[in-house]
Amino acid sequence: MKTIAIISSVGGAGRTTLTAALAGLLGARKHAVLALECDPRNVLALYGGLREPAGAGLASYLLNPGSAPAEAALQSDDGTLWLPWGGARPQGGLSAAEQAMIAATLHRQPGWLRDLLAQVDLPGNGIALVDTATWPSVHAEQAIAAADLVVVVVPPTPLACATLLRLRAELAGRGKQSLYVANGISPAMALHTDIIALLRQLLGAELSTYRIHADSGVPEALARNQNFSLAAPHSQAAHDMQGLATWLSSWVKQASRRAAPAAGGAP
Ligand SMILES: Nc1ncnc2c1ncn2[C@@H]1O[C@H](COP(=O)(O)OP(=O)(O)OP(=O)(O)O)[C@@H](O)[C@H]1O
Numbered sequence: 136m137k138t139i140a141i142i143s144s145v146g147g148a149g150r151t152t153l154t155a156a157l158a159g160l161l162g163a164r165k166h167a168v169l170a171l172e173c174d175p176r177n178v179l180a181l182y183g184g185l186r187e188p189a190g191a192g193l194a195s196y197l198l199n200p201g202s203a204p205a206e207a208a209l210q211s212d213d214g215t216l217w218l219p220w221g222g223a224r225p226q227g228g229l230s231a232a233e234q235a236m237i238a239a240t241l242h243r244q245p246g247w248l249r250d251l252l253a254q255v256d257l258p259g260n261g262i263a264l265v266d267t268a269t270w271p272s273v274h275a276e277q278a279i280a281a282a283d284l285v286v287v288v289v290p291p292t293p294l295a296c297a298t299l300l301r302l303r304a305e306l307a308g309r310g311k312q313s314l315y316v317a318n319g320i321s322p323a324m325a326l327h328t329d330i331i332a333l334l335r336q337l338l339g340a341e342l343s344t345y346r347i348h349a350d351s352g353v354p355e356a357l358a359r360n361q362n363f364s365l366a367a368p369h370s371q372a373a374h375d376m377q378g379l380a381t382w383l384s385s386w387v388k389q390a391s392r393r394a395a396p397a398a399g400g401a402p
Pocket residue numbers: 143145146147148149150151152153176267268269318319320347348349350351352353354355357372
């Protein structure tokens with residue numbers, strides 16, 4: 136199994152959208168997929184088609200380590216497993232004290248998520264996709280520490296560019312293989328094409344050739360509880376997501392093959 140963290144240095148970049156879309160698209164490519172939310176916003180399950188925020192999830196496991204995290208996992212019709220952050224309650228969400236306790240645990244144990252994922256039993260080409268809170272945060276740090284590959288989602292905004300170099304230095308310092316994906320691109324906007332040119336200059340081959348175009352159908356599908364790639368399969372943005380999923384699928388297969396001899400498997 137390979138773990139792919141989906142992070143960004145600004146909010147609203149499209150991390151959760153891409154996590155949910157890739158979960159379905161990678162499942163369609165015959166990967167067993169676990170989509171996991173390391174983000175107290177607790178919205179991933181909504182992007183996955185649920186109508187209510189999840190009650191159980193990583194947060195409940197962190198507050199009660201005696202429970203089994205697998206019990207909080209949900210399975211969608213296409214076979215994807217979803218492990219949300221959880222914490223929704225009829226009266227609201229987690230208290231400030233509970234959130235502080237969780238953050239302190241994550242800070243104290245930077246390898247907590249990596250250790251948890253090491254216990255997950257997905258087949259060889261299985262993929263854990265981790266949606267995170269905006270970096271820097273203890274939640275993003277957990278996802279980065281657990282990741283075999285970090286996908287950095289970059290919206291075409293000046294703030295995303297301004298914060299990117301610090302994030303890139305951090306990932307390089309930790310020896311993390313990274314793929315930068317521009318999301319929400321409108322080629323008709325000069326600012327967007329300028330930012331893409333700048334990103335290409337800064338990131339070279341680390342910038343994915345699959346940039347995801349802006350499409351008003353993406354938030355509309357979310358509002359309707361629909362899977363965007365299925366609702367608008369012929370749109371440019373769905374085509375872009377398919378391309379990214381194909382790239383990730385072959386990355387996972389190659390990385391699993393490379394790891395097999397070291398793990399004692401067939402060469
Ligand atoms: N390619 C796109 N075209 C149009 N809208 C998009 C695109 N990608 C994402 N969006 C919309 O942008 C908004 C933010 O997306 P999303 O919630 O996935 O970002 P995020 O990085 O997870 O944000 P947060 O910081 O809140 O966790 C959503 O309304 C989503 O529907």
